[in-house]
Each structure stands twice: as C-alpha cells, then as structure tokens.
Amino acid sequence: xxxxxxxxxxxxxxxxxxxxxxVDEADFLYLCKETALTKGNLSSHLGKLEETSYVQIxxxxxxxxxxTVVRLTPKGRAAFQEYRRALNGIxx
Amino acid sequence: MLMTDSLDLNETAKRPAxxxxxxxxxxxxxxxxxxxxxxxxxFAEQLPKGSxxxxxxxxxxxxxxxxxxxxxxxxxxxxVVPRGGYVKLPEPAIAVRVGTIAVGIALAVGFAxxxxxxxxxxxxxxxxxxxxFSACYVAGWVQWxxxxxxxxxxxxxxxxxxxxxxxFSARQTLYLLLIIQGAGLVVSGLVRLRTFLKENPLSxxxx
Numbered sequence: 386x387x388x389x390x391x392x393x394x395x396x397x398x399x400x401x402x403x404x405x406x407x408v409d410e411a412d413f414l415y416l417c418k419e420t421a422l423t424k425g426n427l428s429s430h431l432g433k434l435e436e437t438s439y440v441q442i443x444x445x446x447x448x449x450x451x452x453t454v455v456r457l458t459p460k461g462r463a464a465f466q467e468y469r470r471a472l473n474g475i476x477x
Numbered sequence: 478m479l480m481t482d483s484l485d486l487n488e489t490a491k492r493p494a495x496x497x498x499x500x501x502x503x504x505x506x507x508x509x510x511x512x513x514x515x516x517x518x519x520f521a522e523q524l525p526k527g528s529x530x531x532x533x534x535x536x537x538x539x540x541x542x543x544x545x546x547x548x549x550x551x552x553x554x555x556x557v558v559p560r561g562g563y564v565k566l567p568e569p570a571i572a573v574r575v576g577t578i579a580v581g582i583a584l585a586v587g588f589a590x591x592x593x594x595x596x597x598x599x600x601x602x603x604x605x606x607x608x609x610f611s612a613c614y615v616a617g618w619v620q621w622x623x624x625x626x627x628x629x630x631x632x633x634x635x636x637x638x639x640x641x642x643x644x645f646s647a648r649q650t651l652y653l654l655l656i657i658q659g660a661g662l663v664v665s666g667l668v669r670l671r672t673f674l675k676e677n678p679l680s681x682x683x684x
Contacts, residue, residue: 396484403489408564411493415562418677419492452563469486 388471390464392437397422398430399468402457405440406465410456431455439464493564495621500557501669506549508662513541515655522648556670560677603650607637610658625665632661 393402400420405411417427434440439461443454457465497503521534584606614630617623636657640650 399486400484400489403484403486404493407490407566408493409567410565412558412563415496415564418562419496447558450559454563 388474390468390471392433392439393464393468395430397426398434401427401430401434402439402461402465402468405455405457406462410454413453413455416455434461437461491621494566496561497564497566498621499669500553500561500673501666502549502552502557504662504666504669506545506666508659508664508666509545510542510659511655512659512663514538515652515659517541519652556674559679560674603640603647603654604637606651607633607654610654625669629658629661629665632657 393399397420401416404416404419413424413427413431416422416431417424420427422430431440431442435442438458441456441458443456445452445454517534517537610633611630614626618626618630633654636654637650639645640653645653
C-alpha cells in the first residue's frame with residue numbers, strides 16, 4: 386500500500402482522475418455531476434491535483450457563460466497509470 | 478475488475494462515453510441517417526429512367542449527412558452541455574476510422590453489385606446486413622448494458638422476417654430494413670432525450 390500515490394488514492398480524487406483519464410477534457414459541471422461532490426469540495430480536490438501538476442485547469446467563457454475546463458496532464462496520466470499498476474500488483 | 482474500496486475504475490472509465498450517448502441525440506442522428514437515404518432513394522426510384530433528378534439523390538444525401546452532423550453539434554452545445562456538462566472524448570484511432578470506412582465501402586459495393594439483379598443471391602447481403610445490424614446492437618448491450626439496445630436488435634430481424642414472409646425483393650427489403658431501424662432509433666433517441674432533459678434541468682451550478 387505504501388507504493389500507492391496518496392494524492393490519487395483519496396477516493397474523491399481517484400474518481401476525478403479516473404474520469405479525466407477517459408476523456409481529453411471535461412468541464413467543472415460534468416465533474417460535479419458525475420462525482421456527486423459539492424462545488425466547494427470539487428474545487429478543493431481539483432486545487433490539490435493542480436498543485437501537484439496532475440491536472441490543468443483552464444478558465445474560459447462559452448458566450449457569456451464562464452466555463453472551467455479540466456484536463457489531465459501527461460504527468461497526471463502517467464501517475465494514474467502507475468497507480469493502477471501498483472493496485473494490480475497488490476491485488477495479484 | 479479493478480476496484481478500490483467502492484470505486485470500480487474500469488466502470489468509471491466507461492462513464493464519459495455513456496454520458497455522451499445518454500441524451501439520445503446520437504441515436505436520432507444515426508436513425509435519420511438511415512431513414513433519409515431510404516426515403517430519398519425510394520423516391521428517386523419512382524422517377525422515370527434517365528431523369529436528371531436521379532443524380533440529385535446521392536448529392537442530397539451528402540448534404541443531409543453534413544447538415545445532420547452540424548445539427549448534432551448544435552443540439553449538443555445548446556441542450557446537453559448546459560444541463561450535464563461538457564466532455565471531449567478521445568478521437569478514435571486511425572485504424573478504427575479506416576476500418577469503418579472500409580466496411581462501409583465494402584457494403585456499398587456489395588449492394589451495388591448484387592441488388593440490381595434482385596435474385597436469390599441479391600438477398601444475401603441484405604440478410605447478412607440485418608444480422609450484422611442486430612449483432613451490433615447486441616454488442617452495444619454487452620458493452621454498455623443499455624436494455625433498449627436489445628429491443629433495437631430485434632428490429633432488423635423483424636424487417637428481414639417480414640420481407641421473407643411477404644416475398645419482398647432485395648431492394649424492398651433493404652429499404653424496409655433502413656426505414657424500420659431508422660424509425661426505431663429516432664423514437665428511442667427521442668424518448669432518451671426527453672428523459673435526459675427531465676432528469677437534468679438547467680443547472681444552477683454553472684460550468
């Protein structure tokens with residue numbers, strides 16, 4: 386268990402990273418709905434993932450509506466793959 | 478299955494694609510792609526041979542496909558994104574795109590070569606495509622566990638059975654296959670879109 390990345394291992398962040406790993410990018414609303422986290426909670430977890438450079442957050446506008454687009458960085462993608470490998474190792 | 482506590486990672490990885498298809502717009506799009514050419518080419522057949530209007534059917538089909546593609550993006554942008562959020566799925570691999578186009582061309586060439594004769598051999602590609610369509614829905618159900626795909630899988634088989642009982646020509650069977658499936662997909666897509674809009678009112682969350 387010590388090999389597991391603690392940043393990713395936290396259940397809410399794991400869910401966020403697992404969702405982002407399956408897409409090129411997603412917005413805040415989608416992540417909020419899929420994870421069932423509150424706005425504040427999601428912001429806090431995304432902040433932590435951004436601090437470790439696992440995700441990139443881009444704030445733009447679609448027309449007049451603010452749009453926060455989140456994508457996994459190559460470092461975040463590699464960390465998630467490593468996490469899965471480590472988890473597989475523990476299971477087998 | 479790779480699970481941590483209560484989170485299934487393989488299942489989670491499928492959720493964005495499932496969300497992308499949940500609103501039914503793709504089904505409506507594919508359904509119209511089947512219905513419109515069947516109606517267009519069926520109408521073209523009623524025209525006298527050698528009519529210059531015959532050339533319009535394939536052109537109209539291409540225009541319809543392009544318009545439908547734009548329409549799909551427009552509806553996604555205005556109906557789905559403000560309610561459920563925006564996701565960009567990874568582009569399919571080049572091999573998958575080339576494979577899909579190759580299968581499409583092979584089917585088109587098969588139909589073009591065998592349909593005009595309307596012989597017993599002419600029925601083969603039509604019946605094969607009924608089975609292929611049905612298998613596609615079943616494969617979709619196996620992957621996504623969406624029960625309505627099993628109901629849709631019955632439609633091409635019903636069309637083939639109906640054509641067999643009524644002794645339809647290969648061409649008539651092909652039109653029936655496209656019309657029944659297209660209508661089925663459009664109806665199922667509309668029901669799913671209505672459910673999606675009901676379950677996802679305009680969000681106060683903002684994006």
